[in-house]
Amino acid sequence: MRTKLSILLLFCLVVLAIPFTANAQxxxxxxxxxxxxxxxxxxxxxxxxxxxxxxxxxxxxxxxxxxxxxxxxxxxxxxxxxxxxxxxxxxxxxxxxxxxxxxxxxxxxxxxxxxIPRLPKAPLWIGSYLIPKDKEKNNWMLDNYKNTLSGVFVFEYRPDANGNIILVEENEAHLLAWRKQLVPYATLTNITEKGFDPDLTHEILNNASIRKKLISNIYALLDSHDYKGIVVDFESIKNEDRDSLNLFAKELAAKLHPVGMELMMAVPPKEGDRIPDYSAAYDYETLGKYVDRLFLMTYNWHWPGGPSGPIAPINKIRDTLDYAVSVVPRSKLMLGIPQYAYDWTINGEDKDAKSYSIQHAIKLYTKTESEIHFDEKAATPWFRYVDEQGDPHEVWFEDSRSLLAKMRLIHEYELAGMGCWHLGITMPQTEELILAEFNILK
CATH class of the missing domain: 3.10.350.10 (LysM domain)
Structure with a gap:
């Protein structure tokens, strides 16, 4: 999730209705x-x-x-x-x-x-990232989504260059989750003031004593906060650190597994071991041996710093799944689902896209009366509008068609899990489709 920082700053909590019981499709x-x-x-x-x-x-x-x-x-x-x-x-x-x-x-x-025929519901483990708010909002979010979740990933803890962990004010999110029969996990990222920082992970992963210290601190964090496990979300790792990342996963699993703690890792989408080359550090096959779940970040094929286009095109997701299931047990794979929109200014100037919730995109195209187009190859909707300054925009987002297509891939590839970025920004259709397609594992 290389754009989490911008998303974190721009997303706001969207109040949604409790899902229907009809489970329409x-x-x-x-x-x-x-x-x-x-x-x-x-x-x-x-x-x-x-x-x-x-x-x-x-x-x-x-x-x-x-x-x-x-x-x-x-x-x-x-x-x-x-x-x-x-x-x-x-x-x-x-x-x-x-x-x-x-x-x-x-x-x-x-x-x-x-x-319209329905598929038999499949059992599925579903997790979503949770950006902690105050206790009241944490409680609301967990209450509102508990029927469509198995666990939550509290976002986010960070290591420093010495292997210490910088804590997050999670305001009892982990305790509230347990009370609602949701399994809480801590999320550990390599975010610094630079964004996702490959230099930080290079320094940690290649120093045996610092790596050992970080592993010990992860264990202490999970133990003291009663987390079930850790979600390691180290992004933009250098290719030269591939072996060091594998070793870190092996050593961390060896520390956590004997006491029943779990290890998850978030990895970028790949079509082969070194395809694309810039993601070669993420060795699906080896990491798959040590983790309990591998979270495939199957989104951001187009991102704020690049040209406009589909965020999670179905054809590219298929390419990723074809490779992933060939080297990792399906029982460990989680399909990542985006729950946000990107809004690009397309007047030729060098501007980053804005990120916001799908619900905001719905309000925007309704307000601007913009026709919705659907890219059949990518199975993704998009629209254009002109802002108050006269600048043209192009917005790519998700709707019930694109979400259903992604969920059907879970059936087709017999995956064991699904995950979303992040709680509080989904639209009501998401929860409805989840309940129609799956029996949520608790």
């Missing part, structure tokens, strides 16, 4: 002339329920291409729909859709109802 793409009233009548679902589930108000103006999650199994065919398009946006095959509805022809007509 019908996705309706807004067409010309659509309104919440019209859609409500089409599906026989109240305006309040549709609005609440999609993070809208009952008076919200809908925009072309917007994806709405509808709490029903019956999809109403829209003008310009096709079997391919409906199947694609529900992450199923055309054959599956046709068989479920006992139809042999791909010819469909507007107003026709099609049952």
């Amino acid at each position: 019908v996705i309706h793409k807004v067409n010309a002339g659509d309104s919440l009233t019209k859609i409500s009548k089409q599906y026989g679902i109240s305006i309040d329920d549709i609005a609440k589930l999609n993070g809208l108000t009952v008076n919200s103006h809908l925009v072309l291409g917007q994806a709405l999650l509808i709490p029903t199994d019956n999809y109403v065919v829209q003008p310009m729909d096709s079997i391919w398009k409906i199947a694609r946006h529900h992450a199923i095959s055309e054959e599956t859709l046709m068989n479920k509805n006992n139809i042999t022809s791909s010819q469909i007509i507007p107003g026709q109802k099609l049952v």
Whole structure:
């Protein structure tokens, strides 16, 4: 999560409704002339329920291409729909859709109802990063999301160059988590005033005495705070430190495992052992031998400092999973899911993108009446708008279509876990889809 610092500064807590119990999976793409009233009548679902589930108000103006999650199994065919398009946006095959509805022809007509089949729920361990607030807000977040989580990763502790750990004011987040049957983990990063700092990790990992001291301090932190384990999120590590990182994981696991403590590591996406070359320090196969879970940071293919584009394109995620399952047991793999949007200024000037919650992106495209486009190759939505200064912007984000497609990869690859960055910024559709797709392990 190389952009966590900017995200941390820009994200705000978004108050969300408690997820529905219907666990819907019908996705309706807004067409010309659509309104919440019209859609409500089409599906026989109240305006309040549709609005609440999609993070809208009952008076919200809908925009072309917007994806709405509808709490029903019956999809109403829209003008310009096709079997391919409906199947694609529900992450199923055309054959599956046709068989479920006992139809042999791909010819469909507007107003026709099609049952959208559901997959059997799979057991899944789900964790999410938690940026501690005050005790009251910590309690609210954990309460609101507890039904869709197995554990939380308290963000974040940091080592100094001597192997000491800089503590975070977590305001009893770990205690509150235990009380709500959520397993708390401490997150350890290599963030300094420079951002993710490869020089800091180089110094720690290659000095045996400092490395040993840090491991001892990690153990002491977990023991004193009653954490179940540690999530090591060392990013931008130098390729020359590959063997040292492997050794650190081996030694840390040897310290934690005998007493039942767990080790997780967050790693960047890769398509091969040294593909891309700048991530060669992360040896999936060797790290996979020592960790309890490997958190795949399958996002940020486009980031604030680069050109605009999809944050987590489905085709690139597939490439990562194809490699990961070939060298790491599926029982240890966690798919990382982004829960944020990037907003690029695209007027040719050298400007970083802004990061904010998906819910903010929804409010923005509603306010600016921006049409939502969907990149079929990346399975990701995006839109453009012009700000008050006249500058054009391009925003890439996630919606129910892109999230469902990612969750279906968990079924397909038989992964054991999923993780999100971070609590408090998800949209209601995320929790609804999780409950529809998985049985959450506790």
